[in-house]
Amino acid sequence: MRMAPSKMLVKDAMNTRIATISPADTAQSAARLMAENKTAELIVQVPGVGTAIGLISDRDILTIVVAAGLDSATPVAEFMCICSDFCGETDELDATIEKMKREGLNRLVVLDDDHLPCGVLNAAQLVSQQEEGRGNFQR
Numbered sequence: 539m540r541m542a543p544s545k546m547l548v549k550d551a552m553n554t555r556i557a558t559i560s561p562a563d564t565a566q567s568a569a570r571l572m573a574e575n576k577t578a579e580l581i582v583q584v585p586g587v588g589t590a591i592g593l594i595s596d597r598d599i600l601t602i603v604v605a606a607g608l609d610s611a612t613p614v615a616e617f618m619c620i621c622s623d624f625c626g627e628t629d630e631l632d633a634t635i636e637k638m639k640r641e642g643l644n645r646l647v648v649l650d651d652d653h654l655p656c657g658v659l660n661a662a663q664l665v666s667q668q669e670e671g672r673g674n675f676q677r
Contacts, residue, residue, distance in 0.1 A: 561614050561618065565608070578597075626648065645659065
């Protein structure tokens, strides 16, 4: 009897190299944290609660803060992308990719069983992994 191939899960493709920042922190502290952690994105989290409320990327800092001439002390809350949607680490990857396509999402915060952030699913990384042959993300 042949077993059906197991489906890939979000946790198989997500970026687990995450760092979090408070919405009250500044653009400068966000850029510094990204550099220290060698990551291009930060999860914006309510301090002391752990709830993810947004995401910022290095591109957000460049195109929203720097290009507009905003001060480096601009609070993260003023330029973050608000998270209105999440996925779970045990969600099926194909279905989650379809959801990202349908809703026009480039990044999606991944939550663990306790509803705390444990990773980020990044469309550009998925494409890169597929091109390198590390995944079969053909949708």
